[in-house]
Amino acid sequence: MAILLKNATLFDGERFLNGQSVEVANGKISRIFAADNNLASDYEQIVDLSGQILAPGFIDVQVNGGGGVMFNDQRTVEGLTEIVRGHRQYGSTTLMPTLITDSFEVMREAADAISAAIKADVPGVRGVHFEGPYLSLKRRGVHAPEFLRDVDDEALDLFTRGDLGEVIVTVAPECVPKPFIASLSEKGVHVCAGHSAATYEQVGEALDVGLRGFTHLFNAMPPLANREPSVVGAGLDDPNSWCGLIVDGYHLHFASARIVVRAKKQGKIMLVSDAMATVGAKEKHFNLYGETIHAVDGRCALEDGTLAGSDLDMMRAVELAHKELGVELGEALRMASLYPAQFLRLDDQIGRIAPGYDADLVAFGKDDMKVTRTWIKGQGESH
Structure with missing residues (x-):
C-alpha cells in the first residue's frame, strides 16, 4: 500500500x-x-x-553527536540510533556519524558499530566520517594531542573495508603521504582537508591525487592571506571540490560566509552542523576527552572559550543561510540536501x-x- x-x-x-x-x-x-x-x-x-x-531530507556529513550522545563515547547501534533521533526532528534524514580523533582501537569499534547499524537498517545512517587522527597539531582545535599521529599501518584497510557505506576521512594534507590520499580516493573514500596548516601548494598536490572536499572551511586552518592563500584559498579556488560550512554565526562571521557563497562555484558548498551531543537533548553540556563542554546560546565551547563543535541543527542552518547570508531558499535547501548528496555520490538516490x-x-x-x-x-x- x-x-x-x-x-x-x-x-x-x-x-x-x-x-x-x-x-x-x-x-x-x-x-x-x-x-x-x-x-x-x-x-x-x-x-x-x-x-x-x-x-528533500537534509544530509549532514559532519555529525559528532546528538540526542545526548557523542559517537566517540557510545560506539554502538543504540548510540547511533539516539544520534539520529536527536537530529531527525530538525529535518536530517541522512547522517554521517563523525568520530573525532581517537585511538585506533576506538576507530575500529566505531567502524564495527557503523557496519552493524547499516546491516540493521538504522534509519538515516549511510556511512561514517573519520575526522582525524591524521591532523595538524597546530590546528587541532579540541582534538586530543595524544591521539594525533602518523598514518596507522592498518588505516587503509579500515577505511576501505567495504561494509561502512560511504566513508569520509578528514586529514591534514601536509601530515599524510600523497599515496595514502590517492589510495583512499581510488577505493571510493571521500577525502577532505581539515585541521590543517598546509600551504596552498600542498593542498593543490592533494587535490591532484584525489582530495575532494574541505571540512568546515575557515575553521582550524590558517586564514586567507594576500601572499599565502593557504587551505582556505585552495578550497575557494578549486572548482571541483566541495566545502563544508558551519553557518551558526560563531564558527564563521556571516560576512565571511557571504563572501564564500559568492566566491565558490555554485553547487559546491554544503551546510554542515558539526553538531555535538546537545542537539536534540535536554542537557546542554557533555564530556569530551574528560572535559566538560557547555552549549550556551547555541555555542559549544570549553571552559577557556575554545570552540568545540556546535549546537547547530540543519533546519537552523538552512534558515540562517537564507536569512543571514541572503541565499535564496531553494539554494539554501540544495546546500543541505542536493549538494551533499552529490558529494557523497548518492544523488541518484537522495537529494x-x-x-x-x-x-x-x-x-x-x-x-x-x-x-x-x-x-x-x-x-x-x-x-
Whole structure:
C-alpha cells in the first residue's frame, strides 16, 4: 500500500511547485502530480500538508553527536540510533556519524558499530566520517594531542573495508603521504582537508591525487592571506571540490560566509552542523576527552572559550543561510540536501524529490521554518 502526501508546496531539489501531491510506495517516490481533492482513498495513509514546504531530507556529513550522545563515547547501534533521533526532528534524514580523533582501537569499534547499524537498517545512517587522527597539531582545535599521529599501518584497510557505506576521512594534507590520499580516493573514500596548516601548494598536490572536499572551511586552518592563500584559498579556488560550512554565526562571521557563497562555484558548498551531543537533548553540556563542554546560546565551547563543535541543527542552518547570508531558499535547501548528496555520490538516490528516489523528506512551515514531519525511506514521524 502507498501513502499520499497532498497539498504540498513542493521543492523537488530544483524548483518550487504549489499544490502538489507526492505518492510514496515501498520507501520510494512513486509519483508526483497536481493536487486533486477527489483522490481515491485506497492509500494506507493520506497526509494533508496544508501548503507546508515539502523538501528533500537534509544530509549532514559532519555529525559528532546528538540526542545526548557523542559517537566517540557510545560506539554502538543504540548510540547511533539516539544520534539520529536527536537530529531527525530538525529535518536530517541522512547522517554521517563523525568520530573525532581517537585511538585506533576506538576507530575500529566505531567502524564495527557503523557496519552493524547499516546491516540493521538504522534509519538515516549511510556511512561514517573519520575526522582525524591524521591532523595538524597546530590546528587541532579540541582534538586530543595524544591521539594525533602518523598514518596507522592498518588505516587503509579500515577505511576501505567495504561494509561502512560511504566513508569520509578528514586529514591534514601536509601530515599524510600523497599515496595514502590517492589510495583512499581510488577505493571510493571521500577525502577532505581539515585541521590543517598546509600551504596552498600542498593542498593543490592533494587535490591532484584525489582530495575532494574541505571540512568546515575557515575553521582550524590558517586564514586567507594576500601572499599565502593557504587551505582556505585552495578550497575557494578549486572548482571541483566541495566545502563544508558551519553557518551558526560563531564558527564563521556571516560576512565571511557571504563572501564564500559568492566566491565558490555554485553547487559546491554544503551546510554542515558539526553538531555535538546537545542537539536534540535536554542537557546542554557533555564530556569530551574528560572535559566538560557547555552549549550556551547555541555555542559549544570549553571552559577557556575554545570552540568545540556546535549546537547547530540543519533546519537552523538552512534558515540562517537564507536569512543571514541572503541565499535564496531553494539554494539554501540544495546546500543541505542536493549538494551533499552529490558529494557523497548518492544523488541518484537522495537529494531530490523525483520518481525512483528514496522517500527521504522533510516538511516545514513556510513562515516559521519549523519541522513538522520527516520521512526516511517512506517511514514517517511527526515532530
